[in-house]
Every structure is written in C-alpha cells, then in structure tokens.
Amino acid sequence: IMLDLHCDDEGLAYLYIHTSLWPHMADCAAAMGIDAVLLWSEDSSGTFEGASIMPYQNVPASVARFDRRVATTVEYRGMLDVDSGLAASDAGGLYRLLVTRGVIQDPSVPKASSFSGAVVPLENIEMMPSPKAGAILYDVKPGDRVNKGDRLATIVHAPGEAGGRTEVFAPQSGFILTRRSRRIIRAGEDLLKLAGDERSADARSGTLED
Template sequence: MQWTTETLAGDTEGVTYSLPVLRFAGTDGSAPTAYIQAALHAGELPGTVAIDALVPKLARAHAEGRIRGALTIVPGANPVGRLQYHFGELQGRFHLGTRTNFNRDFPLLAKPDPSLAGPEAGTADQRLKQRLLSLSVGHDIVLDLHCDDEGVAYLYVPAELWPAMQDCAAAMGVAAVVTWSGSSGASFDEASLHPWLRLPAEEAGLDRKVVTTVELRGLRDVTPAYAQSDAAGLYRLLVARGVIEDRNEAAPAPFAGLVAPIDHVDVVTSPRAGAILFDVEPGDRVAKGQRVATIVHNAGRADGSIEVLAPQSGYVLTRVSRRSLYAGDDLLKLVGDAPSANAREGALED
C-alpha cells in the first residue's frame, strides 16, 4: 500500500496542483488489475467518500495477502476543478479557462500504452486529462465515479462490454444500466475503452475488461450509509472479477435492474423559465402523458403555469437539483420503454 502525490503545474507561475494516488501491488501478475477514480467533476463527492470507506477493506485484504491484481486509486481526480470556487459555489464540471467539460476531450490513444498519453501539453485541464489517462490505461477494470444532480445509482456501460458486465452491475447494486456505443465526446470512459477496441479481439480480451461511468445517485447523497454500501459494492466487484480474493463474498446474482440503450433516454426540458414543482422523483415509473412537473412562470395568474408531460412511458432516472430554471434547461432524464424521438448522437449532456 503506497501513497504518492503527483504534481501538475498550473497555468501561471506559482501554482501547482497535487493529486494523491494510492497503489496496491498484486500478488499474481496474471490477475486483472483495477483503476478507480472519483470526483473528475470536482464537486461530485459520493465516490470520494466511497473510496474513503473502501480503503480500510483493501488495507485488510492487503495485510492478509488477498490482493491478487494491482490497484490504482485516485480519490480526488480533479484538483484543477476543485480550485474553481466562485461566489460560494464550486464550478467543478467545466474548466473555467476553456469552458470545456472536465469529462470530455480526453486523448484517444491508438494502443493501450500509457506512454502514448504524453508528453503533456496545453492548459492545466488538458494536461490533467493526459495524466489521468496515463495513470489508468492498461488496467483491466476502470471505474470512474460520478454522480448526477438527483438520481438513482446507475452505470453507463459500453455496449461492447454488455452483457458481460452484468456481474459488475449486480455487485454494485445499481438500479439501472444505460448502454452506449460510438462517440461520447471523448469522455474518460470512451478514452479508456478506445485503445482496446483498436486491437484484434483475441489481443484485447474484452471479456475481462470493465469500463464504466458510475453515477452514485445525486450531489447531496454524500452520507455515511451510502459511503459504506457503495464501498461494499466496489469491493464485491473487485472480488467478482478476481482482483481481490475473499471467500466470504458470494458471486453476484444475475442483474435484475433496468437495462436500456442510451437512445431510450429522453432528456425532458423545461418549456418556460420559472419555478419547478416536481410530481415525480428518481426511481418512479410514469405513463406516457403523465404530468411530471409544473413550471410556474407567472405566479398568481390563472395562465401562469405550464404542465410538463412524460413524452413516453418509462422510468425516471434523474432530475435536476435546482428548482429554478431557464426555458430549454434540462428537467429530468427519463429512460423510455422505446427509443426517444429526440435521441441524438453522443453524450446526453454537455
């Protein structure tokens, strides 16, 4: 068990970011290896506290000689975003200097070779992406821990790895899986899988690969109970995939949650600016035409509010955490029973 602190130069003299990295060596060079990072969107902390609860379990496994495959863990993957504290709020999703999402525009490597991620160049956010990719590439299992605004726990899984990753979804105990393929704006998960897809199938060994963006519910779901249960889920996944040995952990049952391709997700938007009165919350099922929210745009007037209806029947995956929106802003994500009429290529959000 070894902590190191990586440093990343800032964009001005006198500014240096630090990035703590925890590594465990494995006892079996042929066992799968794992990389786990959290808070790439700097304010999304459910994964960071899950790692905090996971580390003692790993330390125990290490002391007992049960860590077979090497582990690399980055509890706070975005020191650049963490510094962007403005008017009392953290702006951890986009780099302020470039307005680029911290989870887009990762380098897409031709081969799973960490040396191809450098030499580091560009602005601090671009160099951070190169650094994170070079830390992660080559691991069989790559977990990127995020959260939504308000939501159930769910995974984004590359279609190439589904249904082989059913055991991971079951181990994590998530409510839903959204599968995707093609381009996702060079998000971290896309960049993690991309080099393996360039290899011949027999060399890539996709059956032992795990790549997923893990959405650990909502921004406010940072609690002792979730930290412990999410740590237990991560641990079960690592045992199920042979990174850790633990005979007390049963193999995951078949995944019983919702599974849908990304083009089934309707991102329902607000037709007017105003205050939101939600009728539904994450985890609810809705019928086509059912009211999901009312937007109050001119309070007190008879015609001062407008109803938002479900575009199709489905499952409420997430909703925004704010209660005040502009016209056209995202209101909620609905996993429809059929493809969305508004499905678009790439990621669901900017």
C-alpha cells in the first residue's frame, strides 16, 4: 500500500489512480470517503505514484497482482480544510482502508464495498487558465455541477474602466473539482479544475500540474 498524501488549494477529496488498478481500488476509495477518482494511464514526469506502479505494467499477472496493490496520490480537499472533525473522519477512512485490505483485523469495522463517487479520466479535466491578470470573482465552488456555457468566474483586471472585466465560461458540462484559494491571479495561471463529461480539447497526459 502506497499513499502519497497531499491537499489542493480548495477542492473535493479525490484520488489519482492508474487505470490498471481500477476498479480494484474502488473499495479503497469507498473506505476513505473520497468524492472523486481521476484515472490516468501515462506517467511522463516520474511521479512517486508512477514509480510505484509502472514497473508492474509489463510483468505477468501473477506478479503484478493489481487486485492486491494500492498506489495513489490522495488530495485531501483544500489547504484551509483543517479541523478536528475532518481529521477524525479522514483518520477513520485510512483505518477502514487498512481493515478493508486485511492489513488490520478489526471485526468492529465493516469493510467498504461499492464506491458511489465520480470516476473521471484525466483527459476530461479542464484546467481553465486565466485569460487576464487580476482579481477573481468566482461563480462556482468545488462540487458544483455546471453546464457548457455557464459563467465560472469573472477576472477584474481594470477596475472601474470600460471592458475592465473578463468573464470565463465552462467549455463543457461537468463538475468543479478544485479552485484557486487566492483571489488574485496572473494571466495563464489555472483558475480551477473542471471535471468534464467528455474529453477535453486540451487533454493532457501525466500530471496535471508541476
């Protein structure tokens, strides 16, 4: 079991999982109470998670044993999501994972079964770079469902001037996975991650961010 624990700016709780481990790891996502799973297939940047699972891609199934392996990057919501309630809930989720996978024997803890969250190919993620530098006025928050053409945010780049505000719209339908915590941004920096219903026109492989 390899868990690389992180958090995003503001976001849902989600996992990065290699396609060879899905749906084998659905029980893990359910045990941890995760909101969404991002499935990836290529690792061009040498991530910790990739280094843990890629060596098993070209070995016999009897050696790979993907049904027994757990390797994932865990994004525990946002940097400001720090309180005793979330800490207890997340710790309980990690404990359920260990019970579910047989690392710990504890009859008092039911093993997780089905995962009811969203499962999204990495190629469906829209990173939404800002067209201007300025202050951000968001219309959406993590977890919100949006339709193609919905306004996601307004960038105020020349306050009080005509044409000093630029609106950003959803390129496709989906839900908001994360958004930026700071409300000021440079041109080209990512405003948010939109988990789309379809493949992104700007689909990328490997990691979403450096």
